[in-house]
Amino acid sequence: MAERTLPEPGQDVRLIVADLDGTLLDGDKQVPDSLWPLLHQLHERGITFSPASGRQYAMLAYLFEREADGMVFIAENGAYVVRDGEELSSATIGTDVVHGLVRTVRELVETGLDLGAVVCGKRSAYVERTDRAFRQEAEKYYLELADVDDLTRVDDEFLKVAVYDFGDAEARTLPALEKAASDQQVVLSGGHWVDVMSPDASKATVVHRLQEKLGVTSAQTMAFGDYLNDLGLLAAADLSFAVANAHPDVLAAARYIAPSNEENGVVTTIQKVLGLD
The missing domain is CATH 3.30.1240.10 (Hypothetical Protein, Haloacid Dehalogenase-like Hydrolase; Chain: A; domain 2)
Incomplete structure (x- = not known):
């Protein structure tokens, strides 16, 4: 069962992957304002942040357009991955x-x-x-x-x-x-x-490829999710977090519990785990 106590601050994190709906986005399905300054801090530390969602790539690019440069978008639950407008991978169905x-x-x-x-x-x-x-x-x-x-x-x-x-x-x-x-x-x-x-499409598969490409281990990866399509994503990260409003199976699978999306749980948890102001 996931722990409500967060890991000690100052963890060595190089990759952060977050689901959107019910996880990072607030109750109005908007990106919290506090994420934008956090993204600058992550960039300064050389930490890659990747939104992972069942949403369409065009919608992800729109939501994050002010910080989209260099961001890896995991769209369509991992079936379509794009960076700077260039397709990195896709898994199609007939x-x-x-x-x-x-x-x-x-x-x-x-x-x-x-x-x-x-x-x-x-x-x-x-x-x-x-x-x-x-x-x-x-x-x-x-x-x-x-x-x-x-x-x-x-x-x-x-x-x-x-x-x-x-x-x-x-x-x-x-x-x-x-x-x-x-x-x-x-x-x-x-x-x-x-x-x-496609059976080849998953957030977890994409995260493993990102880890290989970036030279990042699962111990250096944070992941956040709330629903059943996030189970593989959480399994790819040692620092796995279910938000408090998550499906019971996700709460059971994650290592830690973060505050709910309504409480800005992803941003506040990243700040605490990394020891940021």
Whole structure:
């Protein structure tokens, strides 16, 4: 079980990776103002900071545009990694997989479930459900979002299919998509979202590659998360933190517990662990 007592200040940290929604972002899904001066301090110390999210790369670049230079963005739950506008890695899924998932979502809707699918490509994300209630949810995570008549006619390189369930995604949508895409990676990324990605896509895989590239060990890595899609990320860091509002399984998997996202837990924890003012 995670400890509420933080490690001693002055830890040797070279890499910090933080999930966004429910973790770093506040209750209004905004970057806390206190992060910007902290990023300058991290840069001065030679510490790499990397946002890791299920969100689209375009949305991540927008959120961090004032400090985006040199930042490694882990987007689409690790399916798409970009630095300074250049793709570092991607893990795509086939057109046949996307079409099968779209058909599955349509069939679930016909049974009475209130669902909507977002097909995520490298150029844009796409939706065929365009009512305001669903689009408002999708717009929180996808800056480039195109309305289309038929998701099976989209031409792009596909990274992920994200399905929003207005009810209980864990109880209803997750089992159905696990059955429909048994050869893919199906993860619960929020209380209402289920993501389907390539088995090769994960935040953990990207973090291990970053560690190798930067010459950083897991002992020199801090990671923060709140939901089930963050479990691999936390396992890649010795200094693993679940925010206090995290899913029970994440609280159990992390080594330490940080204050909640509403309490600016990521920023304050980094400051304490590194011994910063």
